[in-house]
Amino acid sequence: MNITITNAISFDVEDWFQVENLKEAISFESWDSLETRVVENTRRILRILEQRQTHATFFILGWIAEKRPALVKEIAERGHEIASHGYGHELVYKLTPDAFHADILRSKEILESITGRQALGYRAPSFSITPESEWALDILKGLGFVYDSSIFPTSFHNRYGFSGASRFPFRFANGLAEIPLSTLRLCGANLPIAGGGYFRLFPYFCFRQLCRRLNNQERAIVFYLHPWELDPGQPRVDIRLNYRLRHYINLEKTEERLDRLLGDFEFVPLADLVEQYFPGTINETV
Secondary structure, eight states, X not given: OOOOOOEEEEEEEOOGGGOGGGTTTOOGGGGGGSOOOXXXXXXXXXXXXXXXXXXXXXXXXXXXXXXXXXXXHHHHHTTOEXXXXXXXXXXXXXXXXXXXXXXXXXXXXXXXXXXXXXXXXXXXXXXXXXGGGTTHHHHHHHTTOOEEOOOOOOSSOSSOOOTTOOSSOEEOTTSOEEXXXXXXXXXXXXXXXXXHHHHHHSOHHHHHHHHHHHHHTTOOOEEEEOGGGGOTTSOOOOOOHHHHHHHHTTHHHHHHHHHHHHHHSOEEOHHHHHHHHSTTTTTTTO
């Protein structure tokens, strides 16, 4: 039986040098001196989305928006959702509540000043809202965010994971809607199939079958990718082996795989999925 499910697609807009895997070699203070490649890499994504007549959510780092406001305008003018990825790409559980508040408020104000629209969604760098940083949820709600998409209910990664969280959209006690990243329950564990490095690591036919299995369970895929993941020509940095594998594996295959994915599945922005699960949440806000 063929089941048509509306899935959600998103892009975390940060440059190649802002990734957590590279932090041991690249400091925040050096960002201004490094080659910026995010504009063209994001435009690659925009071209594919346009060809596939698909709209997405772009979680944009405030630092990028501040330096490249024209890119934010271009994304918005093409009909995509603009949401926050924070300002300085700091792991939430390494920040104090006051520092987190300042970081996301700065990002939100930058994005809204560029687009003239409220940023309703947030995604933490490296999905770093965990049980250790659950306090961040009340700060998000207090700043007017309507939904979060930072919870990755898996234990396969050393930086993130939220044990006991639902694998599917839900509301926190404070009313904030949560759109978790996709996992598939296999052999008693939650296998990550949300995109990013998993999308690059698995052979495409395998990733597609895992996604179809989730859709056959009448569950939506919540997919993410970064612009730098479409850029095999980015500078190489000398980092530890496991980080090098995570960051550089199959970059040359991502663009073609993304195009195939958009042909094989239907996707909408995350705000649309929030509205489907929690009617009135988005429409009453905008």
